Amino acid sequence: MEDELFEYGCQMNRRHFFSRLSLGIGGAALASLLGVGCTSGRAEPAAESAFRGVLGAPHRVPKARRVIYLFQSGGPSQFELFDYKPVLEQRRGEDLPPSVRMGQRLTGMTAFQKTLPLAPSMYAFNQHGQSGAWISELLPYTAQIADDLCIVRSMYTEAINHDPAITFFQTGSQQPGRPSMGAWLSYGLGSSNENLPTFCVLLSRGLIRPQPIYSRLWGNGFLAALHQGVQFRSGKDPVLYLNNPPGLESVDRRRMLRHLADLNAMRFETSGDPEIHSRIAQYEMAYRMQTSVPEVTDLSDEPQSTFDLYGEDARTPGTYAANCLLARRLAERDVRFIQLYHMGWDQHGDLPRDIALQCRDTDQASAALVTDLKQRGLLDDTLVIWGGEFGRTNYSQGTLTETNYGRDHHPRCFSIWMAGGGVKPGLTYGATDEFGYNIAENPVHVHDFQATMLYLLGIEHERLTYKHQGRRYRLTDVHGEVIHDLIA
Numbered sequence: 001m002e003d004e005l006f007e008y009g010c011q012m013n014r015r016h017f018f019s020r021l022s023l024g025i026g027g028a029a030l031a032s033l034l035g036v037g038c039t040s041g042r043a044e045p046a047a048e049s050a051f052r053g054v055l056g057a058p059h060r061v062p063k064a065r066r067v068i069y070l071f072q073s074g075g076p077s078q079f080e081l082f083d084y085k086p087v088l089e090q091r092r093g094e095d096l097p098p099s100v101r102m103g104q105r106l107t108g109m110t111a112f113q114k115t116l117p118l119a120p121s122m123y124a125f126n127q128h129g130q131s132g133a134w135i136s137e138l139l140p141y142t143a144q145i146a147d148d149l150c151i152v153r154s155m156y157t158e159a160i161n162h163d164p165a166i167t168f169f170q171t172g173s174q175q176p177g178r179p180s181m182g183a184w185l186s187y188g189l190g191s192s193n194e195n196l197p198t199f200c201v202l203l204s205r206g207l208i209r210p211q212p213i214y215s216r217l218w219g220n221g222f223l224a225a226l227h228q229g230v231q232f233r234s235g236k237d238p239v240l241y242l243n244n245p246p247g248l249e250s251v252d253r254r255r256m257l258r259h260l261a262d263l264n265a266m267r268f269e270t271s272g273d274p275e276i277h278s279r280i281a282q283y284e285m286a287y288r289m290q291t292s293v294p295e296v297t298d299l300s301d302e303p304q305s306t307f308d309l310y311g312e313d314a315r316t317p318g319t320y321a322a323n324c325l326l327a328r329r330l331a332e333r334d335v336r337f338i339q340l341y342h343m344g345w346d347q348h349g350d351l352p353r354d355i356a357l358q359c360r361d362t363d364q365a366s367a368a369l370v371t372d373l374k375q376r377g378l379l380d381d382t383l384v385i386w387g388g389e390f391g392r393t394n395y396s397q398g399t400l401t402e403t404n405y406g407r408d409h410h411p412r413c414f415s416i417w418m419a420g421g422g423v424k425p426g427l428t429y430g431a432t433d434e435f436g437y438n439i440a441e442n443p444v445h446v447h448d449f450q451a452t453m454l455y456l457l458g459i460e461h462e463r464l465t466y467k468h469q470g471r472r473y474r475l476t477d478v479h480g481e482v483i484h485d486l487i488a
Helices: 002-010 014-021 023-035 086-090 140-144 162-171 181-189 250-271 275-297 304-310 320-332 351-375 446-456
Strands: 066-073 125-128 133-136 149-156 199-205 230-232 337-343 382-387 414-419 427-429 439-441 466-468 471-473
Touching: 066 162, 066 181, 066 320, 066 351, 125 140, 140 351, 149 439, 149 446, 162 446, 181 199, 181 337, 199 320, 250 275, 275 320, 304 320, 304 351, 320 337, 320 351, 337 351, 351 382, 382 446
Parallel strands: 066 337, 066 382, 149 427, 199 230, 199 337
Antiparallel strands: 125 133, 149 414, 382 414, 466 471
């Protein structure tokens, strides 16, 4: 056995040769990781750090330094929120005209309905702000920030079911396995604060039995593991496995990590596996987060005015309001990408009741986040995004009554909004036809949206790539155009 181990240790192929040659560089990177302090303030990454982005610097001067993405999982109905269609009231109950549908694909939930009765919203719309944006009465707080919003009413996607549609928005592909948006930004731009993850994820639940959310949506795909999102949870342990086990002191943890780093360095010398450096970086990040995470999640330093702004739910960990407040605190500490998922927007039936409950959960806190960032001088370089994976149909799924209806999935056109981070405030972009079924002007595809987001962060989307299995991949795949009309 000893002879076999000796022979293994003496093997020298091309990859091992170059890995040994680069060990000095790897050692320098490791030293920089071990030398970073453990305070809760910002710590700029060292030039050799694993947390430096591959680009080194953005391709152009960025308008945004960070992103807060308020993802509304389930597909919010644009007809009840942002896309006012009075013609649906005039033609209430009529069958969707074939000339409007044009044989487009339906889901299996409505494909066999004998009729597709047009269903107007039960909720009133009014114009708000100097921009005159049409916003539903369900969103009174959002209406107050109308002039800060860039509302896009002409989003579209090819995905008609939840899982592929969410995966498409988050990774640029309907098939699982690609890196998520936050992972791409971590890979490209790196960290601005090595005491906190570059990419943080927060989850909240709306209605009972919402569509599930999967951890692969914030995964690293084929990128190094250190680029995956870190999920923050409600409860006494916001990040799993962060605290020391009972009986282990901080000094013991520090000593263990130093010995573990030595072992990993020895393993890298023999295997040349670059994932080892990612593992070392993650261990070190976890150690620093023992101080930084409790500090950022402790709301005791927030004044009462903060909870007046976000709502009292912000005091309850795990609620949407609490996550919006935590997103602001993470943004203050220069976390690069903050992803919120709020579940419960999949309203195939009982839509008037359920969407009102969802808006009650999200409206005040969403508007508060924009207002709070603006008051603190952070909105100019923080891009806030609000939206789901697709829209809803203009006809009712099932029976249409005076007080109740539902809406099926509709990928052909839907609405999202953005604020700050270099987008034009007070703009309503794009339009749908009078039935709200097809885009009438200025279509914006998912890949266009992704390309525009990267542009605002100073990245040319065609140049942020990673070679995997013989080809170069990017977030926008082989598509995407920057929508310059949205940029201030």
